[in-house]
Amino acid sequence: MSYSLGRAPAISGRRQDPLGKLVVVLAVIALALLLLPIAGLVLSSLFSDDTAAFGLGNYQSIIGSRKFVTVVTNTAILAFGSLAVMFLVAIPLAWLYARTDFRWRGAILIAATSQIAIPGFLVALGYIFLLNPSNGLVNLWWREVGGQGSLINVYSMPWIILLQGLTMVGPAFYFLAPALSNVDGAMEEAASAHGVSKFDALFRILLPMTAPALISTALFFLVISVETFDYAGMLGMPARIDVVATWIYQFTQSSMTLPQYGHASAIGTMTAAILLALILVQMLVFKRGTEAGTIGGRAKVASVRLGKGAQLAALTGFAIYAFMGIGLPFLMLVWTALLPVPQPPSLEALSQLSLTGFGAQFWAELANVGGTTLFITLFVPTCVLLFTIAMSWVAMRTPTLGRTINLVTVVSLAVPSIVIAVVFNIGGLAVHRYVPLFGTVWLLVIAIGTRYVATAHRITENAFRQLNPEMAEYARTAGVTSGRTLFSIAIPAARTGLIFAWFWVALLTLRELPITLIMSNYDLQTLASRIFLYNSSGQTQQSAALSVALFAIVTVFLAGFLYLTRRPRA
Amino acid sequence: MTAIALAKIEKRFGGQNGILVLDKLDLTIGEGESYVLLGQSGCGKTTTLRMMAGLEEPTGGEMTISGNAVYSRADRIWVAPERRPIGMVFQSYALWPTMTVMENVRFTLERGRTRLARAEAVARTRDVLEMMQIGHLADRRVTQLSGGQQQRVALARAVAQQPRILLMDEPLSNLDPQLRSDVRGEIRRLCKNLGTTAVIVTHDRDDALGLADRVGVMDKGRILQQAAPSDVMSEPGSLFIARLFGEVNTLDGHVAALDDGHAKIAVASQVFSVKRQLWMETGQTVVLGARPLSQSFAENGIAGTVAESHLEGQMRRNKVDVGDGMMTIYHEGTALPVGERVFVATRPEGWMVFPTR
Numbered sequence: 001m002s003y004s005l006g007r008a009p010a011i012s013g014r015r016q017d018p019l020g021k022l023v024v025v026l027a028v029i030a031l032a033l034l035l036l037p038i039a040g041l042v043l044s045s046l047f048s049d050d051t052a053a054f055g056l057g058n059y060q061s062i063i064g065s066r067k068f069v070t071v072v073t074n075t076a077i078l079a080f081g082s083l084a085v086m087f088l089v090a091i092p093l094a095w096l097y098a099r100t101d102f103r104w105r106g107a108i109l110i111a112a113t114s115q116i117a118i119p120g121f122l123v124a125l126g127y128i129f130l131l132n133p134s135n136g137l138v139n140l141w142w143r144e145v146g147g148q149g150s151l152i153n154v155y156s157m158p159w160i161i162l163l164q165g166l167t168m169v170g171p172a173f174y175f176l177a178p179a180l181s182n183v184d185g186a187m188e189e190a191a192s193a194h195g196v197s198k199f200d201a202l203f204r205i206l207l208p209m210t211a212p213a214l215i216s217t218a219l220f221f222l223v224i225s226v227e228t229f230d231y232a233g234m235l236g237m238p239a240r241i242d243v244v245a246t247w248i249y250q251f252t253q254s255s256m257t258l259p260q261y262g263h264a265s266a267i268g269t270m271t272a273a274i275l276l277a278l279i280l281v282q283m284l285v286f287k288r289g290t291e292a293g294t295i296g297g298r299a300k301v302a303s304v305r306l307g308k309g310a311q312l313a314a315l316t317g318f319a320i321y322a323f324m325g326i327g328l329p330f331l332m333l334v335w336t337a338l339l340p341v342p343q344p345p346s347l348e349a350l351s352q353l354s355l356t357g358f359g360a361q362f363w364a365e366l367a368n369v370g371g372t373t374l375f376i377t378l379f380v381p382t383c384v385l386l387f388t389i390a391m392s393w394v395a396m397r398t399p400t401l402g403r404t405i406n407l408v409t410v411v412s413l414a415v416p417s418i419v420i421a422v423v424f425n426i427g428g429l430a431v432h433r434y435v436p437l438f439g440t441v442w443l444l445v446i447a448i449g450t451r452y453v454a455t456a457h458r459i460t461e462n463a464f465r466q467l468n469p470e471m472a473e474y475a476r477t478a479g480v481t482s483g484r485t486l487f488s489i490a491i492p493a494a495r496t497g498l499i500f501a502w503f504w505v506a507l508l509t510l511r512e513l514p515i516t517l518i519m520s521n522y523d524l525q526t527l528a529s530r531i532f533l534y535n536s537s538g539q540t541q542q543s544a545a546l547s548v549a550l551f552a553i554v555t556v557f558l559a560g561f562l563y564l565t566r567r568p569r570a
Numbered sequence: 571m572t573a574i575a576l577a578k579i580e581k582r583f584g585g586q587n588g589i590l591v592l593d594k595l596d597l598t599i600g601e602g603e604s605y606v607l608l609g610q611s612g613c614g615k616t617t618t619l620r621m622m623a624g625l626e627e628p629t630g631g632e633m634t635i636s637g638n639a640v641y642s643r644a645d646r647i648w649v650a651p652e653r654r655p656i657g658m659v660f661q662s663y664a665l666w667p668t669m670t671v672m673e674n675v676r677f678t679l680e681r682g683r684t685r686l687a688r689a690e691a692v693a694r695t696r697d698v699l700e701m702m703q704i705g706h707l708a709d710r711r712v713t714q715l716s717g718g719q720q721q722r723v724a725l726a727r728a729v730a731q732q733p734r735i736l737l738m739d740e741p742l743s744n745l746d747p748q749l750r751s752d753v754r755g756e757i758r759r760l761c762k763n764l765g766t767t768a769v770i771v772t773h774d775r776d777d778a779l780g781l782a783d784r785v786g787v788m789d790k791g792r793i794l795q796q797a798a799p800s801d802v803m804s805e806p807g808s809l810f811i812a813r814l815f816g817e818v819n820t821l822d823g824h825v826a827a828l829d830d831g832h833a834k835i836a837v838a839s840q841v842f843s844v845k846r847q848l849w850m851e852t853g854q855t856v857v858l859g860a861r862p863l864s865q866s867f868a869e870n871g872i873a874g875t876v877a878e879s880h881l882e883g884q885m886r887r888n889k890v891d892v893g894d895g896m897m898t899i900y901h902e903g904t905a906l907p908v909g910e911r912v913f914v915a916t917r918p919e920g921w922m923v924f925p926t927r
Binding site: 009010011012013014015468470471473474475476477478479480481484488489492493495 | 623624625635636637638640649650651652653654655656657658660661662664665666667668677678681682683684727728731734737
């Protein structure tokens with residue numbers, strides 16, 4: 001076979017790269033979408049709601065208001081309180097999963113993952129059906145047996161702290177379990193060989209070793225805690241317990257006055273500034289933490305042996321957590337959906353169980369709002385993924401632009417969901433004459449998408465980082481264009497991580513409440529906003545029935561997610 | 571015809587006051603030549619290769635490929651790797667895991683510099699795979715191949731485009747020793763048959779000896795010696811270079827006398843005659859070196875006592891204390907008892923002399 005040296009010109013001409021240009025355009029659009037809310041937020045906070053003058057009027061009004069100190073105090077109490085609850089449950093669970101031979105470790109993983117999928121407001125709703133002072137099951141039963149008033153009132157700060165903390169256990173597990181897995185298993189072996197108890201080994205050896213990861217997790221969830229609307233919204237507002245997120249909400253939803261976007265933005269800007277500081281500190285701690293020793297080639301995987309008593313105790317604890325966090329709220333939703341009027345379990349109640357809640361009206365309702373919900377749940381992750389792939393690729397190929405992208409992404413993480421909704425509404429109103437987006441599903445999609453771009457970016461960046469960089473370098477030496485390398489080489493190679501990102505955003509979209517609430521209207525409703533509004537107007541059976549439907553949809557996506565992330569068969 | 575020329579190439583990592591990895595490097599490689607960059611970790615050889623590929627940008631100097639400027643600090647020229655007439659084999663092979671062997675090569679031909687049509691790309695792929703003796707693996711996923719097979723795919727992929735210059739970064743380091751030797755010969759034959767210029771980076775001296783027309787020994791960002799492999803072996807420019815190619819036993823001495831073509835080196839009570847070098851001066855302290863293979867136990871020579879004697883492969887490896895230091899001498903046969911008095915003879919043409927640093 002004859003094989004001769006090519007007589008091509010030494011230096012080839014420049015090639016067109018339309019795909020590559022498209023990718024850059026997408027990345028720039030993504031940047032703009034992230035920057036707009038930040039800019040819009042600050043700008044609108046500087047236009048006084050009362051006088052329309054430019055200045056710090058809104059800020060003065062907020063800081064000077066009577067509620068300011070209360071709201072800030074409440075927010076801090078809720079944030080730190082729920083953080084404490086979260087750690088109290090998540091650390092033992094992560095320890096059981098990562099360091100012991102607990103027989104139900106697989107169940108812990110499923111429970112933690114389910115918690116990520118289940119919307120917080122559904123859990124809150126379940127507990128409202130159980131514990132609300134007027135017709136919560138427990139209080140109805142209490143009055144039946146002769147008690148006065150209500151035994152337990154869920155519309156109180158302790159319950160908000162407990163439930164919000166419990167909800168954060170799922171995602172926190174995903175932070176803590178890997179951190180604990182990374183420590184050499186010989187730690188516990190050395191401890192037990194010297195007679196140190198398992199308890200001491202955990203608290204005096206293991207946790208101090210993983211301190212950077214713990215601090216980093218604490219800071220991350222502190223930010224999430226301030227940002228979360230679901231519990232404070234459903235449990236706090238009825239009792240006039242206000243935190244930052246609900247205060248902002250109230251400025252935009254007052255039924256008596258026009259929406260006071262300026263005030264809302266002022267609170268939002270101040271909150272975002274504090275959260276940004278927390279995020280930056282968290283990134284510093286995280287970076288330092290990952291430099292510390294992690295498992296090397298010879299290190300042992302931990303497997304602390306739990307005796308029969310310990311296994312039983314752990315199982316009981318886990319069961320309580322799973323029941324309180326997942327089982328009980330779900331049961332309450334089903335129970336309430338099957339009864340015309342809320343009532344505690346009794347023979348009479350059992351005789352009244354029926355599927356009338358799932359009649360024709362339910363299905364019509366479901367087709368309407370369910371359709372919108374599904375549309376958003378499929379559309380948002382797809383668009384977000386397109387944008388984050390573009391961002392991650394551009395960031396890798398052009399380090400200077402990459403730094404800008406990362407910076408903007410980090411800053412956007414500090415903007416609470418409710419603030420994003422406010423800003424896009426303001427923006428939508430402002431351009432309504434030219435671009436009729438205000439009040440449409442498209443603006444909602446843009447807002448939700450913008451909220452999750454930063455989260456998804458972390459995941460896609462990670463997925464690309466796992467790839468051998470020499471694969472793309474070889475492509476360059478062979479003359480393959482950037483766009484072609486992304487589509488034909490990088491994306492297929494990283495597809496598992498990218499699909500993971502898609503599902504993660506889909507689950508987050510399904511459980512989204514504040515943006516949906518603020519941007520919904522008569523014509524535009526999702527399952528989330530409908531459920532919230534039914535509950536606010538006392539239509540418990542309807543809200544419960546739709547909740548069960550949402551639960552079912554979530555389960556389908558969750559099943560897909562779990563299937564995708566199952567441990568590969570060896 | 572020069573294939574690649576580097577002139578005063580400088581590479582500094584980390585800004586103005588950063589680490590200087592390459593220090594005014596000068597290098598010329600002729601068309602069709604197989605040039606090996608040899609050196610230890612951190613000497614800058616991989617950085618040099620990556621700069622030839624265009625994956626790293628120098629911070630100073632000039633570089634041309636086939637007479638065309640690809641980098642010039644003064645004229646602000648920089649040509650991206652996509653436009654250079656190169657093929658590259660990475661140490662990790664960098665095969666694309668979601669594609670088969672056929673697809674890895676075909677994709678390069680269709681979407682790379684060559685932009686062949688499907689039919690022609692497939693035909694050429696089959697040719698190249700046959701040439702590399704992996705035609706039967708065409709439809710196998712690359713993740714299912716052994717290390718040696720993957721390496722052939724990486725090579726096939728790189729040569730399929732018929733590049734003027736083939737760049738290889740430690741192409742054999744992931745292979746086991748037996749396979750290494752075989753593949754070494756095959757790569758050499760491949761490059762000669764194709765007539766392509768090859769630049770190979772390695773830290774292994776056997777790779778250098780087996781693959782090179784010329785070897786460039788690198789240390790701390792500079793080229794210490796450039797010569798044919800046999801010349802670098804027999805006339806290394808320094809003790810450091812000599813040690814790269816194998817063990818060297820050394821003795822300290824000084825130049826006792828100089829005459830036409832010869833020099834007399836005095837070591838303790840003995841005098842050795844070596845080839846005269848231009849830098850020698852009478853009275854200058856020097857290091858006298860010899861490779862163990864040019865030395866043996868004999869009736870007379872350098873006196874010493876056996877300190878250690880153990881089996882290594884087919885031979886016995888002995889450590890002999892000669893007063894001035896330790897020498898490593900090999901012999902076949904039974905172990906020598908520790909403390910035995912021996913004499914080490916050296917073939918006269920085996921001596922190497924270096925100035926004392």
